[in-house]
Amino acid sequence: MRVIxxxxxxxxxDISAAKGFYTDFLGLxxxxxxxxxxxxxxxxxxxAAVQLVSAHRS
Structure with missing residues (x-):
C-alpha cells in the first residue's frame, strides 16, 4: 500500500476568520x-489541501 x-x-x-491565512498567505x-x-x-x-474544522457544528 502506498500513501497518495x-x-x-x-x-x-472560526473558519471565516482562518480562511484568509490559508487562501491569501498559503495560496490554497x-x-x-x-x-x-x-x-x-x-x-x-x-x-496540497487542508480541512478546517470548527467546534460549532451546525
Missing part, C-alpha cells in the same frame, strides 16, 4: 466545500 494523499484536519475557532485558492463547521481548501494544482 494526507489531508490534515485543523481545528479553528479552491474552496472544495464549506458546510459552515467544516471547509476544505486546495491548491489550484490539487497537490
Amino acid at each position: 494523499r494526507i489531508l490534515p484536519n485543523l481545528s479553528v475557532a 485558492s479552491t474552496e472544495a466545500f464549506n458546510l459552515g463547521w467544516v471547509a476544505r481548501y486546495t491548491a489550484p494544482d490539487g497537490d
Whole structure:
C-alpha cells in the first residue's frame, strides 16, 4: 500500500476568520466545500489541501 494523499484536519475557532491565512498567505485558492463547521481548501494544482474544522457544528 502506498500513501497518495494526507489531508490534515485543523481545528479553528472560526473558519471565516482562518480562511484568509490559508487562501491569501498559503495560496490554497479552491474552496472544495464549506458546510459552515467544516471547509476544505486546495491548491489550484490539487497537490496540497487542508480541512478546517470548527467546534460549532451546525
